[in-house]
Amino acid sequence: DAGVTQSPTHLIKTRGQHVTLRCSPISGHKSVSWYQQVLGQGPQFIFQYYEKEERGRGNFPDRFSARQFPNYSSELNVNALLLGDSALYLCASSFDVGGYTDTQYFGPGTRLTVL
Amino acid sequence: DQQVKQNSPSLSVQEGRISILNCDYTNSMFDYFLWYKKYPAEGPTFLISISSIKDKNEDGRFTVFLNKSAKHLSLHIVPSQPGDSAVYFCAASPTGNQFYFGTGTSLTVIP
Helix, strand or coil: CCCCEEECCEEEECCCCCEEEEEECCCCCCEEEEEEECCCCCCEEEEEEECCEEEEECCCCCCEEEEECCCCCEEEEECCCCHHHCEEEEEEEECCCCCCCCCCEECCCEEEEEC | CCCEECCCCEEEEECCCCEEEEEEECCCCCCEEEEEEECCCCCCEEEEEEECCCCEEEECCEEEEEECCCCEEEEEECCCCHHHCEEEEEEEECCCCCCEECCCEEEEEEC
């Protein structure tokens, strides 16, 4: 069975540009969460989507947005990139039933470098 | 405001001995806890979980202990193996919500 997949693996952008990161959850999982991990820190929560609706949002500026598609895949968009957006972006999926917390399984991440 | 803390950035243990990784949290609403293992250039790999209704969960060489009154959890690895060398993150969540991660502990198991 395929795990969580993310694309691209690596990405280099310049300040001010826009980026779209993609994630496909484990088959049968309906919830997708996005995290940002900078060097030396743990993952920081950005968004959670469940059944195509936003269920949670972390403390990130409006330059960050996301959506979930009918097939439960998801995109994370970041506008007006800053140097500080350079990080590993992780996607996690979980089955989630009726609001109880479920284990999140992570993809390999997308390494974004902003120059 | 760091709601989940791993105060030991690194830990070295001899192969075959016990590794104990610690994690403290501040939010009494957290009711589900996970441990992840992470190798460089990979996403975190789920290891073991525990809900707040339990104080211990065991899976092979891995055991997680939860002390709710102290807001403390620990991961025990027995016996430690060189392949266990990685960064370990604890994560906590209130019901149906996001996970908060600690800053990680880098475990080195010395052959």
